[in-house]
Amino acid sequence: MSSSQPDRSSAASDTESLALSAELSAVIIAASVDEPMVLVRPGAPVDTLPAGPLQSEHRTLEAGLRAWVEQQTGLHLGYVEQLYTFGDADRIDMPARGSRSLSIAYLALVRALRASTRSGARWQNVYTYLPWEDWRDGRPAALERIEAYLKAWATKGLSDVGIMREKRAALAFGLGSDSWSDELVLERYELLYEAGFVSEARQDGEMASPLPAVDDPMGLDHRRILATALGRLRGKIKYRPVIFELMPESFTLLDLQRTVEGLSGMRLHKQNFRRLVETQGLVEETGEYETETGGRPARLVRFRREVLLERPSLGLRLSSAKRPTI
Amino acid sequence: MSSSQPDRSSAASDTESLALSAELSAVIIAASVDEPMVLVRPGAPVDTLPAGPLQSEHRTLEAGLRAWVEQQTGLHLGYVEQLYTFGDADRIDMPARGSRSLSIAYLALVRALRASTRSGARWQNVYTYLPWEDWRDGRPAALERIEAYLKAWATKGLSDVGIMREKRAALAFGLGSDSWSDELVLERYELLYEAGFVSEARQDGEMASPLPAVDDPMGLDHRRILATALGRLRGKIKYRPVIFELMPESFTLLDLQRTVEGLSGMRLHKQNFRRLVETQGLVEETGEYETETGGRPARLVRFRREVLLERPSLGLRLSSAKRPTI
DNA sequence: CCACTAATACTCAATTTGAGTACAATTGGG
DNA sequence: CCCAATTGTACTCAAATTGAGTATTAGTGG
Numbered sequence: 001m002s003s004s005q006p007d008r009s010s011a012a013s014d015t016e017s018l019a020l021s022a023e024l025s026a027v028i029i030a031a032s033v034d035e036p037m038v039l040v041r042p043g044a045p046v047d048t049l050p051a052g053p054l055q056s057e058h059r060t061l062e063a064g065l066r067a068w069v070e071q072q073t074g075l076h077l078g079y080v081e082q083l084y085t086f087g088d089a090d091r092i093d094m095p096a097r098g099s100r101s102l103s104i105a106y107l108a109l110v111r112a113l114r115a116s117t118r119s120g121a122r123w124q125n126v127y128t129y130l131p132w133e134d135w136r137d138g139r140p141a142a143l144e145r146i147e148a149y150l151k152a153w154a155t156k157g158l159s160d161v162g163i164m165r166e167k168r169a170a171l172a173f174g175l176g177s178d179s180w181s182d183e184l185v186l187e188r189y190e191l192l193y194e195a196g197f198v199s200e201a202r203q204d205g206e207m208a209s210p211l212p213a214v215d216d217p218m219g220l221d222h223r224r225i226l227a228t229a230l231g232r233l234r235g236k237i238k239y240r241p242v243i244f245e246l247m248p249e250s251f252t253l254l255d256l257q258r259t260v261e262g263l264s265g266m267r268l269h270k271q272n273f274r275r276l277v278e279t280q281g282l283v284e285e286t287g288e289y290e291t292e293t294g295g296r297p298a299r300l301v302r303f304r305r306e307v308l309l310e311r312p313s314l315g316l317r318l319s320s321a322k323r324p325t326i
Numbered sequence: 327m328s329s330s331q332p333d334r335s336s337a338a339s340d341t342e343s344l345a346l347s348a349e350l351s352a353v354i355i356a357a358s359v360d361e362p363m364v365l366v367r368p369g370a371p372v373d374t375l376p377a378g379p380l381q382s383e384h385r386t387l388e389a390g391l392r393a394w395v396e397q398q399t400g401l402h403l404g405y406v407e408q409l410y411t412f413g414d415a416d417r418i419d420m421p422a423r424g425s426r427s428l429s430i431a432y433l434a435l436v437r438a439l440r441a442s443t444r445s446g447a448r449w450q451n452v453y454t455y456l457p458w459e460d461w462r463d464g465r466p467a468a469l470e471r472i473e474a475y476l477k478a479w480a481t482k483g484l485s486d487v488g489i490m491r492e493k494r495a496a497l498a499f500g501l502g503s504d505s506w507s508d509e510l511v512l513e514r515y516e517l518l519y520e521a522g523f524v525s526e527a528r529q530d531g532e533m534a535s536p537l538p539a540v541d542d543p544m545g546l547d548h549r550r551i552l553a554t555a556l557g558r559l560r561g562k563i564k565y566r567p568v569i570f571e572l573m574p575e576s577f578t579l580l581d582l583q584r585t586v587e588g589l590s591g592m593r594l595h596k597q598n599f600r601r602l603v604e605t606q607g608l609v610e611e612t613g614e615y616e617t618e619t620g621g622r623p624a625r626l627v628r629f630r631r632e633v634l635l636e637r638p639s640l641g642l643r644l645s646s647a648k649r650p651t652i
Numbered sequence: 653c654c655a656c657t658a659a660t661a662c663t664c665a666a667t668t669t670g671a672g673t674a675c676a677a678t679t680g681g682g
Numbered sequence: 683c684c685c686a687a688t689t690g691t692a693c694t695c696a697a698a699t700t701g702a703g704t705a706t707t708a709g710t711g712g
Contacts, residue, residue, distance in 0.1 A: 018382045020347060054426070061414070271703080294709085295659065296658050297659080580690080623677070
């Protein structure tokens with residue numbers, strides 16, 4: 001919605017060609033029992049996402065992505081969806097004028113935590129990079145410092161800029177009376193970036209580091225991509241049965257709930273969650289039972305694949321538990 | 327979700343560079359009183375969307391898009407959001423190997439139907455290109471032929487392919503017991519494309535034209551982009567107050583309803599629509615009245631901009647009227 | 653047999669939704 | 683000036699959905 005004054009390029013200068021390259025990057029999410037994991041390539045200074053340039057032998061963007069991921073991590077992807085294309089001239093550092101790198105980001109969901117070792121790719125907890133997003137054990141500790149930092153940042157702005165900053169922060173982080181909205185992951189990251197809180201933004205040393213970092217950085221703009229992915233996924237599980245892309249063939253209802261809780265970063269009301277899953281007809285009995293529960297054995301269920309061919313909008317309309325009924 | 331075997335490009339051949347260009351294209355939507363309109367450039371054989379290549383003077387993708395649109399149509403864009411990046415090698419016609427054109431598509435919403443004449447850009451009814459999407463006056467006539475065509479197409483497939491085709495068609499078009507889902511615009515277009523029903527798909531003359539076309543084609547893959555945009559917009563008005571980007575400063579509740587109906591392609595229950603808008607606090611009084619209603623004068627209201635800074639998820643959870651209570 | 657842990661069943665009030673009916677305030681015509 | 687037509691607005695009411703429980707069942711490890 002920015003009304004930035006666009007440079008009025010003269011119409012005919014089509015000849016001023018731009019040396020363009022496109023990077024295909026993947027946010028690959030898997031769910032261990034309790035934590036959502038993302039596949040990263042541990043890097044020299046910081047971790048990066050699996051990625052590689054689009055090449056002429058890639059018939060489609062998606063095929064190119066799959067090829068790179070397979071090569072770099074040995075992982076064969078199942079569910080894949082396009083996330084966003086980043087292409088600001090200065091999104092990394094100032095590149096040579098006349099050349100530009102686009103980054104086409106994808107979200108992929110995989111079932112297990114196989115692979116990993118090959119080529120040194122490693123599964124990392126998503127919340128290592130975005131610790132303020134995990135509310136499962138109450139308000140994340142990181143928010144203490146973030147809130148203070150954002151307040152200071154808002155005050156530094158001119159009167160109206162400051163007020164605007166304050167309102168944006170209140171909205172994104174649920175300060176004041178506002179309540180936390182799990183889907184605003186990208187908005188929160190961008191606010192922190194703008195405010196100079198995340199270390200990626202501090203190349204130009206504008207503001208001092210806010211004490212020991214509460215979070216891990218990622219290379220390039222990969223943390224922004226991760227934030228985009230998490231926000232999208234949190235939104236999507238509410239109206240599409242994508243969560244099952246992360247589950248094994250059979251699972252208990254609590255496994256399912258824990259996985260959803262991990263992704264959405266909040267606790268859910270157990271009985272209501274079950275009611276939802278049952279009334280939506282998302283799962284069916286396997287007849288088996290899981291006995292290692294530590295309590296009464298739990299039915300093992302599986303995803304009813306037919307729902308994909310029934311109504312398209314079946315997801316898990318979450319509603320968090322006030323007092324986590326675990 | 328296709329498990330296409332990716333070509334195992336040798337890791338090191340980074341040198342095999344690809345001559346890449348990126349096209350920025352815009353689906354610019356406005357709402358006349360009763361019909362959603364899209365801005366097109368009337369073309370030699372068919373219409374195309376405003377578009378132009380990314381150039382080095384464009385600092386950001388969005389700025390580039392705005393510049394091209396302003397240049398080609400004289401229109402200054404307000405709300406803009408990225409839609410999707412298309413990049414299949416054969417999305418148009420077979421290009422020279424070693425070169426590739428990406429298409430980065432945006433959705434823009436504008437308020438009035440100004441502009442237009444400049445450079446010959448013209449507003450066209452969205453349903454000119456996607457006539458099967460408009461259910462406001464009952465089942466669209468085009469669906470008669472489409473249904474028959476899809477049935478024939480399904481039958482042509484092998485046993486299991488045929489059954490799969492049939493199920494997909496039933497889901498997308500709400501055949502059988504399934505009911506129409508307004509958001510599946512892209513799914514429907516892609517099905518028609520695959521089945522060879524839309525004329526773009528018939529360059530290779532695989533199947534005879536289904537009699538006089540029920541729809542207008544667009545150039546390149548622009549109709550696919552338009553379908554993507556309409557589907558996205560239909561989804562978005564349900565949980566974000568984007569509809570107001572299309573409305574004038576002040577309007578009546580019926581204006582608002584008509585605009586929503588135009589976009590979503592269905593009739594709504596008037597009283598419940600009003601209740602929704604009021605309880606969500608989306609609008610406020612202007613104190614003025616519209617007297618040209620042909621009946622009792624209507625209050626003129628305006629969008630309450632503050633809602634953008636309150637809860638983020640305020641939209642119009644539509645629920646169609648069984649018997650259009652107009 | 654007991655304490656503990658989970659799983660599962662069932663309840664109930666509050667809220668939201670879907671579909672109306674009723675009535676108010678205009679205009680245009682006879 | 684009254685009447686039909688047209689549109690706006692208020693209010694009702696049953697059904698369905700949601701939020702937050704309580705109660706009961708079926709295992710475990712001592």
